[in-house]
Amino acid sequence: MERFLLKRAIVLVVTLTLVSFLAFLVPWIGDTDPARAIIRSRVADLAMDSAAVEALRIKLGLDQPLLHQFFTWLGRVFQGDLGLSFTSRLPVADQILRAIGVSATLALSALFLALAIALPVGTLAAVHQGRRFDGIVTFIAQGFVSIPEYWLAPVLVLLFAVELGWLPSAGWSGFETLILPAAVLCLRPLAYFSQVMRASMIDVLHANYILAARSRGLGLAGALVRHGLRNGIQPVLTVFALWLAGLLGGSVVVEVIFAIPGMGRLIYSAVINNDMPMLQGSIICIVGLAIVINTTADVLYGVLNPTVTVSGDAR
Amino acid sequence: MISPGDTPCLKVENLDISIGDAVAVARGINLEIRRGETVALVGESGSGKTVTALSLIDLLPPPLKVTRGSVSICGQKITRAAPDALNRIRGNRVGMIFQQPSSMLDPSCRVGRQVGEALRLHRRASRGEAFERAVELLREVGIPEADRRARSFAHQLSGGMAQRVMIAAALSSDPDLLIADEPTTALDVTVQAQILGLLEKEKKQRTLSILLITHDLSIVSAMADRVVVMYAGGIVEEGPVATIMRAPQHPYTKALIDCSLMRTAGGGDLESIPGTIPPPTRSIPGCRFHPRCPHALARRQESACAREEPAATRTAAGHLVHCWAAEP
Ligand SMILES: Nc1ncnc2c1ncn2[C@@H]1O[C@H](COP(=O)(O)OP(=O)(O)OP(=O)(O)O)[C@@H](O)[C@H]1O
Ligand code: SF4
Ligand SMILES: [Mg+2]
Numbered sequence: 001m002e003r004f005l006l007k008r009a010i011v012l013v014v015t016l017t018l019v020s021f022l023a024f025l026v027p028w029i030g031d032t033d034p035a036r037a038i039i040r041s042r043v044a045d046l047a048m049d050s051a052a053v054e055a056l057r058i059k060l061g062l063d064q065p066l067l068h069q070f071f072t073w074l075g076r077v078f079q080g081d082l083g084l085s086f087t088s089r090l091p092v093a094d095q096i097l098r099a100i101g102v103s104a105t106l107a108l109s110a111l112f113l114a115l116a117i118a119l120p121v122g123t124l125a126a127v128h129q130g131r132r133f134d135g136i137v138t139f140i141a142q143g144f145v146s147i148p149e150y151w152l153a154p155v156l157v158l159l160f161a162v163e164l165g166w167l168p169s170a171g172w173s174g175f176e177t178l179i180l181p182a183a184v185l186c187l188r189p190l191a192y193f194s195q196v197m198r199a200s201m202i203d204v205l206h207a208n209y210i211l212a213a214r215s216r217g218l219g220l221a222g223a224l225v226r227h228g229l230r231n232g233i234q235p236v237l238t239v240f241a242l243w244l245a246g247l248l249g250g251s252v253v254v255e256v257i258f259a260i261p262g263m264g265r266l267i268y269s270a271v272i273n274n275d276m277p278m279l280q281g282s283i284i285c286i287v288g289l290a291i292v293i294n295t296t297a298d299v300l301y302g303v304l305n306p307t308v309t310v311s312g313d314a315r
Numbered sequence: 316m317i318s319p320g321d322t323p324c325l326k327v328e329n330l331d332i333s334i335g336d337a338v339a340v341a342r343g344i345n346l347e348i349r350r351g352e353t354v355a356l357v358g359e360s361g362s363g364k365t366v367t368a369l370s371l372i373d374l375l376p377p378p379l380k381v382t383r384g385s386v387s388i389c390g391q392k393i394t395r396a397a398p399d400a401l402n403r404i405r406g407n408r409v410g411m412i413f414q415q416p417s418s419m420l421d422p423s424c425r426v427g428r429q430v431g432e433a434l435r436l437h438r439r440a441s442r443g444e445a446f447e448r449a450v451e452l453l454r455e456v457g458i459p460e461a462d463r464r465a466r467s468f469a470h471q472l473s474g475g476m477a478q479r480v481m482i483a484a485a486l487s488s489d490p491d492l493l494i495a496d497e498p499t500t501a502l503d504v505t506v507q508a509q510i511l512g513l514l515e516k517e518k519k520q521r522t523l524s525i526l527l528i529t530h531d532l533s534i535v536s537a538m539a540d541r542v543v544v545m546y547a548g549g550i551v552e553e554g555p556v557a558t559i560m561r562a563p564q565h566p567y568t569k570a571l572i573d574c575s576l577m578r579t580a581g582g583g584d585l586e587s588i589p590g591t592i593p594p595p596t597r598s599i600p601g602c603r604f605h606p607r608c609p610h611a612l613a614r615r616q617e618s619a620c621a622r623e624e625p626a627a628t629r630t631a632a633g634h635l636v637h638c639w640a641a642e643p
Contacts, residue, residue, distance in 0.1 A: 206376075209469075212419040214374055216433045216484065217406030219398060226432075227421040305423055306468040 004302055012295050016288055020077060023283040024070050027276045082281035087273045092281040095266065100248065100285060102172060103255070103262035107247035109178055110185035114193050115240060119233065122197025123224065126232075129202055137194060144191035153184045153257045170259040181258045185251060189243045197236050204232040234304055241297030245290035322390040323347045324492045324524040325371065330384035332363070332370050332548075340366050340379065340595045341548040346526075348492065353518065353525040355535045355556070357571070358545035361592050364528045365414075367545070368496045371526070372405050389491050406433040410485030414497040416477035420469035426480050427453070427465030433488040452483040456513055475506035479513065486517060493517075496528045511538060532575035536560050544568045547592055547603040554634030564636045566610040601625075602639065612640045 057063055061072060076083075082092040125137040160180060161169035171177045204210060205228070213223040224232075250264025263286065270278035302308040327346035333339045341363040348354045356364055369375045371386055373393050386393040389408050393401065405411075410433075413419050420429060430452055431445030440448065446465065453461035456479040469477060478498060485493060495514065499507035511534055518525060527538055535542055536556055543553040544567065552565035563569045570588040590607040593599055599606065605613045605620040613620045619639045628641040 208413065208415060208418040209421040211374060211376075212411075212413065212481070212484075213421065213429075213432070215372060215405055215409075215411040216429075217402045217404075217436045218432070219402050227424060230423050231421070307422055307470045 001302075004308070005299065008295050008298060012291060015291050019287045019291065020074055020284055021070060023280045023287070024073055026280050026283065077284065082284070083277035085270075085278045086275045087269075087278070092277045095278070096263070096281050096285050099250070099261060099263045099266040100289070102260060103250040103264065104248055106178065106181055106185065106251075106254075106260065106262060107244060109182040111189055111240060111244055111247065113182060114186040114190035115236070118190055118193030118197055119229075119236070122194040122236075123201050123229070123232070125194065125198040126201035126205055127220070127224075129198075129205075134198075137198070141191035141195050144187040147187060149184055149251070149253045150257070152187070153181070153254060156180050156184060157257075170257070172258075172260045177258075177260075181254050181260060184254055185247065189240075189247075192239055192243070193236055196239050197232065200235045201228065201232040204228045207231070230304060234301060237297055237301055237304070241294050245293045248289050248293070249286040321350055323349050324352070324389055325526065326387045327371070328385050330367070330370065330386065331382045332366050332375065332379060333382045334595065335378045335380075336382065338595050339382075339548060341370075344384070344550060346543060346550075348524045348526060350491070350524055351518075351522050352541065353527060353539045355539035355542045356526060356528045356545060357530060357532060357535060357542060359530060359571075359588075359592050361594075362545045363548040363595075364530075364545060365496055368411070368494050368526070368528055371494060372409055372411060373401055374405075403437070406485075406490070407437040407488050408490050409492045409494060410487075410490040411494040412478065412481045412485050412496070412498050414500050416481045416498075416501070417469055417472065417474055419481055420472075420477060422469050425466055425468060426472070430465070430480060430484045430487055433484065437488045448487065449483070452487055453480065456480075456483045456486075456517075457509075458483075473506075474502050475510065478502065478506075478510050482510075482513060482517070486521070486523075489521060491522070492524045492526065494526045494528070497530070498527075499534065500529070500531070507534070514538070532560075532572060533578075544571065547599075548595060549603060550635075550637065551604065552634055552636045552638075554630075554632060558632045558634065562632060564630050564632070564634050564641050565638045566608050566613075566640070567604050570609065602637075610638075610640050 061069060064072075080093050082096065084090065085092050085095065088095070121137055125134045128134045157169045157180065160167045167180055168177050169180075201224075204224070207228075209227055210223050213227045214220065218226065248263070250262040250267065252264040252268050254260070255262045255264035256268065263282065266278070267282050269275070270282060325346065325348040327344050330341065330344040330346075331339055332341040332344075344367055346354070346356075346367075356367070358364055366375065366379060369379075370381050371388070371393065373381075373386075373396070375381065381394060384394070388404060391400070391404060391408070393404065396404075420426065427446050427449040430449035431440065434440040434445045434448055435442070450462050450465045453465055458464050458476060458479055464472075464476075472480065482498075493514075498514070499510050502510060514525065514527075515538065517523060525538075527535075529535065539556045541553065542556050542559040544551050544559075544565065546567050552559070552563065552568045554564075559568065560572060563572055567588075574588060588607060593603065593606070601619065601621040601623055602608065602613070602625050608620065612618050619625070623639075625637045625639045625641075628636050628638070628643050630636055630641060630643060
């Protein structure tokens with residue numbers, strides 16, 4: 001177990017360093033000169049004084065070798081300093097922190113809702129494989145996958161906010177504003193989770209250890225709860241981590257439609273406004289978080305599945 | 316030793332097992348095991364041994380199902396019994412061990428918990444009691460450092476160890492009957508002997524009846540009191556082990572024993588029975604064995620072998636033989 005954790009930790013550090021280097025290179029993509037971009041953002045004047053640009057370049061250390069710049073920059077990143085936004089002039093880190101909190105709340109609500117429905121539904125579909133319940137579940141799952149969010153979101157708003165008046169149509173002010181966007185976001189993961197759970201429980205149902213457990217006197221339900229779920233849930237956990245990593249970056253469509261101040265909207269406006277520090281910071285935070293989440297999922301997977309972590313000593 | 320009035324530990328009457336409603340994989344199985352008796356069920360691969368064994372505890376995987384006949388264990392009817400009643404019998408009155416012991420253990424559940432599971436279910440043992448008893452049982456089946464082993468997982472055990480664990484689990488709530496489906500087939504020869512020795516020991520310590528399923532005749536003489544020979548889903552001969560091995564009456568049993576003798580003698584040409592066991596989907600009129608039967612009668616034109624299923628004959632040696640050539 002210790003060796004397994006150490007290996008994971010080393011991989012984590014290496015990938016995080018690589019990612020931050022790529023994020024660091026963002027302003028160099030294309031031929032925008034960072035110094036020029038900064039001045040443009042402050043002066044908003046196209047006729048730029050080349051002496052001023054040069055002075056700023058030296059002041060910001062942009063004349064130093066690239067690697068040197070990278071490590072200075074990384075040092076600041078580690079202290080939580082991601083620079084100031086070109087547009088708002090506020091610290092990028094603060095804004096990202098707030099937006100990630102919002103997106104994470106939304107993502108976790110949607111994903112746990114999806115998981116809570118998918119685990120029992122997928123298991124039941126597996127038990128009833130090939131029968132009517134299974135067919136209905138597969139049909140609905142396919143439907144959920146193909147409903148676009150930009151269509152579903154306005155429809156739900158029209159129905160529940162405008163027509164029925166049960167829920168607010170947009171905004172971010174507590175539980176009520178969470179319901180509609182979480183419902184929209186959860187459908188696709190729900191479809192995937194339930195299908196993955198179904199497939200993996202079908203394997204589990206045919207597993208010899210379920211037969212052996214039943215030969216000891218456990219009913220089918222008992223054998224599935226005691227010996228099936230823990231083995232069957234493992235593939236779902238992997239997919240869950242992928243979705244969580246993806247959704248923490250925010251869903252642009254849902255956040256824009258529901259006016260939610262999350263990462264999706266933050267990145268959307270950073271791209272539109274060419275806000276380099278904001279983009280850099282967002283990339284580091286989102287990709288970094290995704291990597292951390294996947295590593296955590298790996299470790300959890302190892303805890304659930306001892307063949308990964310507990311080394312064998314057969315004798 | 317065994318009073319005739321005793322309810323048999325296992326009684327199977329006229330059992331038919333089919334795939335769906337159409338294809339029969341076992342037909343007209345009659346089987347009886349008395350208390351403390353070991354019966355060997357032998358036959359080639361595909362003859363229907365596993366299917367028969369699973370039907371005894373009503374755990375046939377669909378689409379397989381019992382279409383006729385009945386099974387009772389210790390006088391309790393298994394066929395068409397309520398699910399709750401079945402759950403009270405499985406693991407309690409009957410234990411079962413299988414051919415692939417490692418895959419029979421839940422990979423993510425500690426071995427000790429699985430061994431103690433039947434105690435939790437049938438003896439209402441607490442988690443701690445069950446685990447303690449599991450450690451004792453593991454010690455009893457010859458697992459060194461049992462308390463440490465109880466905390467390990469299936470992938471940390473060798474095949475032989477896993478089979479010992481399965482035996483401990485199957486015997487934990489002291490059943491009357493143990494069904495052992497090829498318990499040593501997947502193991503090394505030396506480990507095979509150890510496992511069989513363990514089964515012998517357990518049988519002596521408890522009043523345990525065993526249904527020992529195997530295609531290896533060499534383990535039959537050492538273990539069994541009686542032998543039941545199966546071919547293509549039907550029983551062809553049964554009788555006491557000594558006379559079956561010495562004087563088999565059915566041509567198939569003879570061929571099977573000849574094969575096994577040649578194999579143990581290590582003779583150059585391992586001549587097996589010519590031909591193969593027919594798949595259940597192939598319908599064969601008369602005796603299912605007649606296309607492969609070396610007996611003169613089967614060769615004769617117009618003989619009953621190809622027309623009519625042979626009736627059971629009780630021979631002088633006390634065998635029940637399903638063959639037209641058998642003499643009472
Ligand atoms: N799940 C199943 N579905 C359909 N047919 C099956 C199934 N399991 C077994 N059979 C068929 O039933 C027949 C008997 O198989 P069974 O496994 O009982 O043989 P066996 O005597 O145990 O052989 P082996 O020595 O290989 O274990 C075979 O023809 C097999 O094809
Ligand atoms: S009945 Fe005929 S074919 Fe069948 S085993 Fe006897 S002799 Fe052979
Ligand atoms: Mg078998």
